[in-house]
Amino acid sequence: MVRIVWEFIARADKIKEFQDYYANSGPWATMYRKNEGYHGTLLLRDMQNPRRFLTIDRWENASLHRAMRERFAQEYQELDRAGEILTESEQHNGVFEEA
Numbered sequence: 001m002v003r004i005v006w007e008f009i010a011r012a013d014k015i016k017e018f019q020d021y022y023a024n025s026g027p028w029a030t031m032y033r034k035n036e037g038y039h040g041t042l043l044l045r046d047m048q049n050p051r052r053f054l055t056i057d058r059w060e061n062a063s064l065h066r067a068m069r070e071r072f073a074q075e076y077q078e079l080d081r082a083g084e085i086l087t088e089s090e091q092h093n094g095v096f097e098e099a
Contacts, residue, residue: 001039004057004065005093010086012051018086019043022055027082031075032057037064054093062095 010018020026024041032038037060046052059065069076084090 001098002059002062002065003096004059005096006055006057007089007091007093008053008055008087009049009089010051010053011088014086015051018053018083019045021083021086022053027079028055028057031072031079032068035064035068035071037061038068051088065095 008018008022022028022041023043026041029041032041039058039060041058042056044054044056046054057065
């Protein structure tokens with residue numbers, strides 16, 4: 001199992017929309033669910049900075065995640081562009097596996 005981790009700073013006036021967009025029931029997870037090997041998304045909110053979030057997408061392996069990126073390249077880009085209005089910053093923190 002691998003986890004894809006992203007860090008975001010949500011715009012102060014878009015926190016609710018951000019949470020809806022990146023939650024396990026949002027459009028990202030909906031697209032991911034169309035693919036083999038996806039095991040859910042976890043959205044975490046920083047307790048000291050309520051605008052800071054982590055998303056953790058769980059995939060069976062990195063190759064299935066790459067296959068999804070190729071198969072849904074256009075939809076992925078469209079979702080990414082649409083999400084930009086909800087955030088001040090976005091950073092890919094890496095692909096992790098259990099040690």
